[in-house]
Amino acid sequence: MTKQNDKTNYTYILQCADGTFYCGWTNDLAKRHAAHNAGTASKYTAPRRPVEIVYTEQFATKQEAMSREYQIKQLTRQEKIDLIRNGPPNMKISLS
Template sequence: MAEHFIYILECADGTYYTGYTTDLDKRLAVHNTGRGAKYTRNRLPVRRIYEERLSTKREAMQREYAIKQLTRKQKERLIKGVRV
């Protein structure tokens, strides 16, 4: 069974990008070649600053959506280890 991850990247301009993948290292490499999400293409390089492993794709997609709804301050708390 595949592992499912959500992740937060910090872009070169200091903004955050949240995404979903089944292969964190490969996805980060794709982002940094400029072939990742449209949002990150002009904000390279990016670095992974947070990740969560989830059991199913459904759970991962729901968590990704929930994180995208957070404010920057809430995301910063999450990155520091405070579950939100």
């Protein structure tokens, strides 16, 4: 019997102080954000602090979040900017 995961998993994009982006996944967004800003979460973000969360997506499983992280990491910088501004193509909401 498999244990059901009761935590939400997140794929996130950070904007670093130098303007670059970092993508990762976690099941505790606030804790991971604090760790990035403390310089303990990533060798990439440690010298580029402070970092700000600019985008998140939620998933039921770790595997889904990790898969989405990989997909986002394959995007160009402009595609990441578009994702941050507009969300994923299938998640656009019309307000009209």
